[in-house]
Amino acid sequence: MPLIFSAVLLVAVLAFAVVRPRGLPEAVAAVPAAGLAIAVGLVSWDDAVAEFRELGPTVGFLAAVLVLAHLADEHGVFRYAGRVAARIGGGDPTRLLTAVFVAAALTTAFLSLDATVVLLTPVVLATAARVGARARPHSYASAHLANSASLLLPVSNLTNLLAFAASGLTFLGFTAYMTLPWLAVIVVEYLVFRLWFRDDLRVREEPRPDPGNGPAPRYALVVLAATLVGFAVVQPLGVHPAWVAVAGALFLAVPHRVSPRTLVREANLPFCAFVLALGVVVLAVQQHGLERLLGAITPEHADLLGLLAVAFLAAALSNLLNNLPATLALLPVVESRPGLLLAMLIGVNVGPNLTYVGSLATLLWRQILHTHDAAPDPRDFLRLGIATVPPTLIAGVLALWLSLRLF
Template identity: 35%
Template sequence: MALQWPGRQLARWLAWWLLGVLVVVTGVLPPDDFAALAWRVGPILGFVASITVVVELATSAGLFDVVGDRIAAWGRHTGWLIWLLVVGAATVSTAFLSLDTTAVVLTPIVVLLARKASMSPLPFALTTVWLANTASVLLPVSNVTNLLAWHRWPVHPIGFAGAMWAPFVVGVALPAALVWLLYRRRLAHRYSPPPRHVAADKPLLVTSGTVVAALLPALVSGVPVWIPSTAAAVLLTAAFAVRRPGTLRPALIPWRAVSIAAVLFIVVQAAAAHGLTTAVLTLAGTGNGYPELLRLAGVAALAANVVNNLPAYLALEPAAGTPIRLGALLIGVNLGAIVTPWASLAVLLWHERVASLGVRMSWRRYSLVGLGLTVVLVPAAVGALWLAHGLPG
């Protein structure tokens, strides 16, 4: 199959890789540091690529359309109930299948579901983009930043969830509460159930559902997450090769996201090797008390909204010397990444999806509302983390 690339996209992709190559070959990043970085992030990028293939193929099989049908049926003709079900679906999707799945796959499903039910799509779209970020602290697989942290703090995924459950609850409850306050009148709506989706290929739908159902517990089993995600991607690829080979194409692999993440890792690692770590330690402080944790989370949230949450995490990781400080850092770069469009890749992907569906929300309004939420959410989540760990102030 020939690989077809739009010229502008190819140019951007090559530019990112050229930057990474230049950093390496010019010696800005020492070879030993590059080898250590590749050993650390290679499996993470492999997981990102394979889980994306799984989600894309499951979407093509109609699995997430079935989820939308179930939400519509369980909503009992009530707007606020169908919205609560979307909150639950976005939370589960983010926690187990990553924030990008919620932003890219679930968003168009719930937007179209809202329109079929003659409801405003805005509260549904805002719910998915916020929860894609704010519900992404529970498990290692929820966010690439979590996978980076998991490498530094290799506990069982259940132990990871046990440490992060309190900020996770805050990260779901407060954004949902704000959406309700902003759009409660639009959600007070009765609807007729839309027509159910008819699967074009039922065997593929059943296969996809079975593979995803088996994948979810495997991702929290303690096995390196790239192993079950790769196995799931191989199984679904084989099924589509038999039933619908035309679906298989190079674009299933998220080349842009992987290349951008790889280069960001290289650039930040090079900066760390040339003095960034010292500056970061001074800025982020030390200590496990609430003020010190809030300071770290606040700096992390600011950095995420200025440059992006991936380089923000890598730059600030040396300041997270204890598990609770690592948790505060994740709160900042995950829950706090909802103000600027570039704070996380999921936000940009979300905006592409909703814009293509004709949903209009200006970046100015998005940023102002996100800022208002962040200044409440981050301190509350840090407080929940601190109280859950029972540490003195």
């Protein structure tokens, strides 16, 4: 009964997060569910507090990066990226797709997947219209790369932050292991996109008026570059990367005199509360049977077959539970084996491209397209996911297997 009740709570929280009735934040369901799990004894108070302490620094970093990405947008970084992509595209939809892949991959890696979905996607839609290209290939690219291109850095995705905290790796060590998988996944995804959208990429539409060019936001780009370097420098010194993100946000906030109220709003505290509460709900399911089940079916050795099995298991779990609960559930099983932990990350980051429910970022991308009258077709998304996810998972795992031997 405890397992059934815990599973019902988790399903209810995830269903609310997917539907978001009346636009209510995910925390509206997650926080009471976590409180109920503690009240009825599914999770002890001490275990809940320990979970909060473990997740706290990671959630604090998430809030700081959300603010950093918003301020970068205020400085025009994403509009500048759109202008550069339009120049590279030169009216050719295929070249524009290449530029969008590069922009989305770099944005996801350095500013997190939320920045790609929330801030870059509208720019991609506008850029496609400006050069007379169909928006579909380029908008789908921003969604897919928000997930799959988040493999590179610990700061690229909340799943990475959770795994990084448990891995014992340094910032540069994590990046060294994941560089080859990141490149392999992006290249394979690009090749599939070129084939899948070949008809759309041949079509030229009437371009919209060009709003003109502006200067590059040099100050913001320098601050972002310095922030990225800071992530790598301070971690070996025992300083949490969240403080570097806070410093970068402050440097971007000062020239625009951004109000404290705006900074708090952009930190998205309700979503941070959702992550903390979700951790408790997932802990209840883990303690009452899920962890034993996953431990029984997870391979013990980080050979090629073991890496593939863990990656595909993580991808499947992401599409059943969403990638954040999947990460929380799998971490205790694989955290003592870094190779399997990194394979799990490939699964929870690439796997969500199969279905809408795979990641919260994909659900948010769908909402953004609806507001721009470019609603995606669920069947198209699923078919594209079937075409991209298996080959990108295999490519990513093969590259990880090679990295583990090289380093």
